Structures are given as C-alpha cells and as structure tokens.
Amino acid sequence: xxxxxxxxxxxxxxxxxxxxxxxxxxxxxxxxxxxxxxxxxxxxxxxxxxxxxxxxxxxxxxxxxxxxxxxxxxxxxxxxxxxxxxxxxxxxxxxxxxxxxxxxxxxxxxxxxxxxxxxxxxxxxxxxxxxxxxxxxxxxxxxxxxxxxxxxxxxxxxxxxxxxxxxxxxxxxxxxxxxxxxxxxxxxxxxxxxxxxxxxxxxxxxxxxxxxxxxxxxxxxxxxxxxxxxxxxxxxxxxxxxxxxxxxxxxxxxxxxxxxxxxxxxxxxxxxxxxxxxxxxxxxxxxxxxxxxxxxxxxxxxxxxxxxxxxxxxxxxxxxxxxxxxxxxxxxxxxxxxxxxxxxxxxxxxxxxxxxxxxxxxxxxxxxxxxxxxxxxxxxxxxxxxxxxxxxxxxxxxxxxxxxxxxxxxxxxxxxxxxxxxxxxxxxxxxxxx
Amino acid sequence: xxxxxxxxxxxxxxxxxxxxxxxxxxxxxxxxxxxxxxxxxxxxxxxxxxxxxxxxxxxxxxxxxxxxxxxxxxxxxxxxxxxxxxxxxxxxxxxxxxxxxxxxxxxxxxxxxxxxxxxxxxxxxxxxxxxxxxxxxxxxxxxxxxxxxxxxxxxxxxxxxxxxxxxxxxxxxxxxxxxxxxxxxxxxxxxxxxxxxxxxxxxxxxxxxxxxxxxxxxxxxxxxxxxxxxxxxxxxxxxxxxxxxxxxxxxxxxxxxxxxxxxxxxxxxxxxxxxxxxxxxxxxxxxxxxxxxxxxxxxxxxxxxxxxxxxxxxxxxxxxxxxxxxxxxxxxxxxxxxxxxxxxxx
Ligand SMILES: [Zn+2]
Numbered sequence: 001x002x003x004x005x006x007x008x009x010x011x012x013x014x015x016x017x018x019x020x021x022x023x024x025x026x027x028x029x030x031x032x033x034x035x036x037x038x039x040x041x042x043x044x045x046x047x048x049x050x051x052x053x054x055x056x057x058x059x060x061x062x063x064x065x066x067x068x069x070x071x072x073x074x075x076x077x078x079x080x081x082x083x084x085x086x087x088x089x090x091x092x093x094x095x096x097x098x099x100x101x102x103x104x105x106x107x108x109x110x111x112x113x114x115x116x117x118x119x120x121x122x123x124x125x126x127x128x129x130x131x132x133x134x135x136x137x138x139x140x141x142x143x144x145x146x147x148x149x150x151x152x153x154x155x156x157x158x159x160x161x162x163x164x165x166x167x168x169x170x171x172x173x174x175x176x177x178x179x180x181x182x183x184x185x186x187x188x189x190x191x192x193x194x195x196x197x198x199x200x201x202x203x204x205x206x207x208x209x210x211x212x213x214x215x216x217x218x219x220x221x222x223x224x225x226x227x228x229x230x231x232x233x234x235x236x237x238x239x240x241x242x243x244x245x246x247x248x249x250x251x252x253x254x255x256x257x258x259x260x261x262x263x264x265x266x267x268x269x270x271x272x273x274x275x276x277x278x279x280x281x282x283x284x285x286x287x288x289x290x291x292x293x294x295x296x297x298x299x300x301x302x303x304x305x306x307x308x309x310x311x312x313x314x315x316x317x318x319x320x321x322x323x324x325x326x327x328x329x330x331x332x333x334x335x336x337x338x339x340x341x342x343x344x345x346x347x348x349x350x351x352x353x354x355x356x357x358x359x360x361x362x363x364x365x366x367x368x369x370x371x372x373x374x375x376x377x378x379x380x381x382x383x384x385x386x387x388x389x390x391x392x393x394x395x396x397x398x399x400x401x402x403x404x405x406x407x408x409x410x411x412x413x414x415x416x417x418x419x420x421x422x423x424x425x426x427x428x429x430x431x432x433x434x
Numbered sequence: 435x436x437x438x439x440x441x442x443x444x445x446x447x448x449x450x451x452x453x454x455x456x457x458x459x460x461x462x463x464x465x466x467x468x469x470x471x472x473x474x475x476x477x478x479x480x481x482x483x484x485x486x487x488x489x490x491x492x493x494x495x496x497x498x499x500x501x502x503x504x505x506x507x508x509x510x511x512x513x514x515x516x517x518x519x520x521x522x523x524x525x526x527x528x529x530x531x532x533x534x535x536x537x538x539x540x541x542x543x544x545x546x547x548x549x550x551x552x553x554x555x556x557x558x559x560x561x562x563x564x565x566x567x568x569x570x571x572x573x574x575x576x577x578x579x580x581x582x583x584x585x586x587x588x589x590x591x592x593x594x595x596x597x598x599x600x601x602x603x604x605x606x607x608x609x610x611x612x613x614x615x616x617x618x619x620x621x622x623x624x625x626x627x628x629x630x631x632x633x634x635x636x637x638x639x640x641x642x643x644x645x646x647x648x649x650x651x652x653x654x655x656x657x658x659x660x661x662x663x664x665x666x667x668x669x670x671x672x673x674x675x676x677x678x679x680x681x682x683x684x685x686x687x688x689x690x691x692x693x694x695x696x697x698x699x700x701x702x703x704x705x706x707x708x709x710x711x712x713x714x715x716x717x718x719x720x721x722x723x724x725x726x727x728x729x730x731x732x733x734x735x736x737x738x739x740x741x742x743x744x745x746x747x748x749x750x751x752x753x754x755x756x757x758x759x760x761x762x763x764x765x766x767x768x769x770x771x772x773x774x775x776x777x778x779x780x
Contacts, residue, residue, distance in 0.1 A: 199664075200667075271445050276447055279452050280561070325539065325566070327560070327566075
C-alpha cells in the first residue's frame with residue numbers, strides 16, 4: 001500500500017495521552033500524517049479513504065521502544081532490521097531506537113545511514129542511537145554533531161558502561177551541546193566480574209556469582225553527580241533498564257533537585273525476580289539481571305508513582321544455540337517487542353489498576369519525550385500517522401515460535417497476554433494486521 | 435521512600451520441570467526420604483553382595499563418565515562402582531578432542547546418547563551443567579559435581595559415614611519391624627560443623643540441604659569472604675558460627691573444606707590468619723571435641739585447613755568416606771538404570 005493513500009479509522013475509542021483525548025473518535029491518516037480527528041461519523045475529508053473498522057477497539061498512538069537491539073549490521077543470524085521491526089509492528093510499536101552494539105559498533109554516520117536505508121526493509125521507523133565513544137571502548141568521544149546529522153537520536157555505550165569520570169563528563173557535555181541525550185547502561189563492571197545473576201540467596205544457592213545492586217546504583221549516583229557539576233539544563237542523562245530500588249531513588253532525588261535525569265524500566269524487571277531463574281533458565285539471564293522481589297516491587301511502585309519515564313523492552317535477540325549452554329556461558333538478554341503491550345496491559349492495567357491512558361503514555365508519549373522525537377507518540381493533527389488499533393479485552397497466549405522475531409529467547413513463552421493488536425500503522429502504512 | 439507498598443499480584447514462579455528422568459540425581463533435593471532410604475539400603479546390600487553375582491546386575495549396560503574437571507577420587511569411585519555392577523564404562527574428559535574443539539555440552543551429551551550411553555555421570559566446572567545435560571538428553575544424569583553448586587553423591591556418602599558413626603543401629607531390625615535408616619529425627623541433637631570455603635563449595639551446599647532434613651543442626655564456619663551472610667538466608671536448620679572453637683565445642687561432626695584457590699577469582703586471603711582462626715589441629719580437637727568425627731571431602735591440603743596429625747588420627751573418618759562413596763555410587767548407578775527396583779522395601 002502506498003503511503004499516500006488515506007486511511008480512516010472509524011468507530012474506535014481514541015486514547016491519546018499526548019492530547020488528553022479519551023473518547024470515541026474517528027481519525028483520518030493522509031500522506032503519512034494525522035489529517036483529522038473528529039467525533040464518530042464526522043470526518044470531513046475521508047472520501048475515498050481505506051476504512052479500518054475499529055468498533056469495540058482502542059485507537060492509540062503507535063508504541064515507541066527506546067531500547068532495542070536489532071543486531072544489524074553484523075549479527076543477522078540473531079535478528080535483522082527487517083525481522084526486528086516486523087516483531088515491533090506485531091507488538092504495536094511504530095518506532096524503535098536501536099542500540100549501537102552492533103558489529104561493527106555504530107559509531108559513525110555511515111553505519112547510522114546504512115541502518116536507516118530503505119534496503120534494510122524496516123516495517124517501522126528505526127532511530128539509531130550512536131556510540132558515545134569510538135568502538136564503545138570508553139576512551140575517545142565520537143563526533144556527536146555528525147552522528148546527529150546522520151539521524152542518531154542519542155548516544156550511549158550500552159553494554160559497555162562508561163566508567164571513567166572524565167569521559168562520562170565529556171560525553172554529557174558534548175552531547176548537550178548538540179542537543180542529544182546520553183543513555184547510560186549503569187553497571188560498574190569492576191563489581192560484576194564473573195557474575196551472571198543478581199547477588200543474593202538465590203545466586204548463593206545456585207552457586208553463581210552475583211552482581212550487587214550497588215554496581216548499578218553506584219554508577220547512577222556517579223552520573224548524577226556529573227550532571228549536577230555541569231550546571232546546564234541542556235545536559236540530559238537517561239538511565240537505561242533501571243532495575244534496583246537504590247538507582248530509582250537516586251533518579252527520584254536528582255529530579256527533585258531539578259536535574260534532567262530520566263529513566264526506563266523493562267517489563268521483566270517489574271514482573272520477574274531472580275527466583276524465576278529456577279534451575280539455570282538462560283531465558284532469565286539478562287543484564288541488568290532479574291533482582292530480588294523487593295527490587296521488583298520497587299520497579300512496579302516507581303512506575304505507578306511516575307518516577308519512571310518510559311517502559312522499554314531491551315529487546316535482545318539471541319540464537320537458540322547461544323542460549324542452550326551453561327548459564328554462565330549464555331549471552332545476556334531476552335526478546336521483548338512482541339510481549340511488552342500484552343504484559344503491560346495484563347500486569348500494570350488489569351492487576352495494578354493503572355489507567356489505560358497512563359500505560360499507553362509510558363509506551364508512547366513519554367518515551368518520545370525522553371528522546372525528543374517530535375511528532376511521535378501523539379495523534380495530534382499533523383503528527384506522524386503512527387497508530388495502533390487494539391482490542392484491550394482479548395486474552396491470548398504468546399507462543400515464541402509463532403513470533404516475528406528471528407529469535408525465541410523469552411521467559412514469557414506460553415504466558416497469557418491481555419490486549420491484542422489488530423492493526424499497526426506506521427507513517428500511514430498498515431504494517432501489521434491481524 | 436514511599437511508606438506504603440502497593441499490593442499487586444505478581445507472576446508466580448512455575449514449578450521446576452527437573453528431573454526429567456526419574457533415574458537422575460541432580461540435587462539431593464530430588465530425593466524423597468523414601469528414595470534416600472532406598473539408596474542407603476541398596477548401598478549396604480551391594481557392598482555385602484558377592485562380587486561374582488553383583489557384576490551381573492548391570493551387565494553390558496553402558497554408562498558414560500563425562501568429566502570436564504580433573505578429578506581422581508570421584509571419577510575412580512564412579513568408574514569402579516559402575517564396573518562392580520558389570521556395566522561398560524566410557525570416559526570422556528575435557529582433554530579429549532571434541533570438547534577441546536568447542537563442542538557444546540548439549541552436543542557432547544547427544545553424541546554419547548547416540549553411542550548408546552544409558553546414563554551419564556557428569557563432573558562439570560560450571561554450576562548447573564548437570565541440569566543442562568539432563569534437559570538436552572533426557573537420560574539419567576548423575577551429578578558428580580557442578581561448579582560451586584552441588585555434589586549430591588558426596589552428601590550421601592557423608593551421611594552414610596555420619597550414620598555409621600553416630601547411629602550405628604539405624605535400619606537394623608528393632609523387634610520384628612525394620613525401621614528406616616534415615617528419618618526426620620535420625621540426626622536430632624547432632625551438630626555438624628562445616629568449616630572453610632563455603633562460598634565455593636558444592637559439598638557444603640549439598641550437605642546444607644541434606645543433613646537438616648534428618649534433624650541435624652548444621653553450623654557453617656569461616657571468614658566473611660568465604661562465607662557470606664546470605665548463605666543461610668533460606669536454609670532452615672543451618673546457622674553461621676564464625677568462632678571456630680565455639681562451633682567445634684558443640685560438634686559431633688567436624689567437616690573441613692579446602693580453600694579452592696582456583697575459584698577465588700582475585701579474592702585476597704591471609705593464609706596465616708586463616709590457619710590461626712580455622713585450622714583443625716590436634717590441640718583444638720583434644721580440647722574442644724575429643725569425641726567428634728573428623729571428615730573432609732578431599733583433596734586435603736595438609737597443614738592448611740587440617741593438620742596431618744588430625745587427618746591421620748583416630749578421630750578421622752576421611753578414608754572411610756572414600757569407602758562409603760563406592761557403596762553409595764553403586765546404589766545411585768543401579769537406580770539410574772532402573773535396576774534393583776524389585777527389591778524396594780514396601
Ligand atoms: Zn544495557
């Protein structure tokens with residue numbers, strides 16, 4: 001379908017956290033943009049448009065995942081930009097921000113452009129995130145202005161935390177000068193040598209070395225001190241995949257002090273604990289690791305309280321042969337794009353009673369705001385025509401083998417999800433229909 | 435910090451699917467008390483049986499020994515046990531080519547199965563290896579030690595040694611009834627102290643799980659670096675006593691562990707300080723625990739955690755442990771291959 005053809009989504013209940021609309025509305029998409037939002041049956045320019053019947057369904061801004069690993073270039077056997085974005089579309093995401101830990105590392109405008117090229121066959125918008133330092137080695141800063149000009153929306157050395165104070169300070173300052181956010185994977189790797197799960201009784205019982213919570217919170221606290229020292233409201237630190245109560249408290253305090261510090265939490269960190277590792281289930285191995293029940297509860301609480309700015313999946317596909325090994329040898333990470341909405345609706349909305357609009361905001365308007373993605377995460381007229389239509393009441397069982405991702409490394413295989421995506425529209429094109 | 439915690443439902447942890455094969459012995463927790471008694475009974479029966487009939491029990495059955503870590507005692511013990519029952523054994527060690535070439539544990543296991551192995555005895559340097567192998571092959575897997583995690587046959591032989599010394603009449607007929615060898619009260623009132631490098635010890639972990647189920651009080655002793663507080667966070671019947679002499683004075687069994695230099699991972703330890711605090715010497719033993727049974731899973735480092743005099747002394751059961759090991763391993767190999775079931779007590 002060509003992006004110029006118009007689509008009218010009629011009869012649905014529109015929830016747009018960006019504009020505060022929560023009412024029955026029809027919406028018209030034209031030329032890749034939202035052209036009109038009107039009371040049911042009142043669209044004026046819908047003549048000739050393809051009609052999507054959304055009766056009984058929710059119409060909302062397309063979801064935005066600001067932390068995914070698409071594995072291209074270099075590791076197409078795990079995932080490609082085409083398969084990863086197909087998984088995104090199936091999960092209701094219309095934009096994803098791709099981490100730079102590819103092979104080679106995305107530390108250049110060339111790779112950034114290559115990732116966005118039409119030949120990649122992306123179903124939804126891919127926003128590359130550039131490496132903060134050359135090769136993500138934590139030493140020499142990249143040219144942030146050039147990365148931004150090529151399309152990067154933030155910089156990070158995700159997976160390779162920037163430990164040196166001076167390098168992190170320079171990164172924050174240089175990124176702020178060109179208006180980019182700095183995303184930190186907060187882990188003091190000097191405290192996690194040889195560790196493969198959270199420190200605590202479970203790790204002791206399993207005979208595995210544990211990562212202390214201070215390895216995360218200590219680096220968050222250090223980064224916040226650096227932001228404070230720079231004394232500029234243009235400096236923006238975003239804490240990736242926050243997993244500990246201590247780190248959340250540091251972010252909460254930094255915000256009270258007026259600093260621009262944001263954070264995201266992944267579904268597995270507000271749902272699962274280190275007990276879920278069971279007998280060395282490598283689908284429960286990720287970094288940061290699943291934490292104690294107290295930390296898991298704190299993540300849920302922080303989401304409810306509003307300290308958490310976004311839910312991001314840290315979608316990290318790995319081939320099955322890579323996960324079918326000894327726990328300590330298995331790579332970190334799980335897939336997440338196809339389960340995020342179903343888990344958030346089941347556990348945040350239904351169980352924790354979070355209003356639907358807030359859940360959707362954490363998955364769209366707020367992540368868009370974190371990375372400054374203009375015209376995304378809202379259905380205001382003139383915005384990008386990124387829309388999902390879903391049934392909020394349908395329960396279904398997720399089967400990883402039937403997913404769109406190339407990989408199946410998920411602890412949520414066989415879980416009951418709430419809310420089924422009917423259509424995903426990315427920039428005016430229906431990229432997923434069910 | 436917000437004072438009030440929200441009460442939300444959270445996803446439950448699903449039940450463990452392990453062991454997939456009823457013949458497996460991955461953890462001491464896999465054994466019910468009934469199964470434990472059966473193993474202890476069979477150990478005794480097999481030990482007493484005429485070698486010429488015993489070696490018909492598993493005649494021509496195939497048992498693979500897969501060893502990713504150097505081990506003399508455990509490997510030889512398993513191998514002799516399997517052979518005593520008549521089984522054919524094949525040893526694959528990490529020095530053999532396919533493992534060296536980077537074949538995965540799963541693939542090595544599948545190949546052994548294709549070669550006709552009916553059970554695999556696995557010693558692995560990483561925790562959880564036995565679980566991975568069992569899930570991959572669905573064969574009976576006997577965990578002969580996985581990383582820092584468990585060593586169930588060691589705990590069983592330790593139990594048999596303790597019973598032989600402290601409860602010599604368990605399992606013998608009382609009047610007309612034959613009582614169980616091991617019940618929840620069998621070791622009531624018995625304090626077992628495990629001293630040394632608990633953090634890196636699979637022997638300690640298996641014993642901590644097994645002995646309290648029979649009523650024993652287990653004391654763990656060692657410096658913080660080798661014995662973190664979380665060690666006893668979820669183990670009823672197990673406590674920490676950092677004062678070695680205080681622990682020793684209450685012990686009927688003193689189990690000493692070696693310091694696993696290969697797993698210290700950069701940890702600095704002052705060995706003179708360690709010896710001053712935790713070495714089992716003849717003087718300490720005579721003064722504080724003159725009746726205690728001294729045990730050690732080996733290999734012992736004479737002059738470090740235990741003096742040579744104590745290791746060779748009259749209270750030492752260290753070599754008896756080795757003998758008990760052979761009997762226990764015959765019983766678990768027989769169980770793995772489903773033999774000997776007809777003799778199960780009703
Ligand atoms: Zn990360």
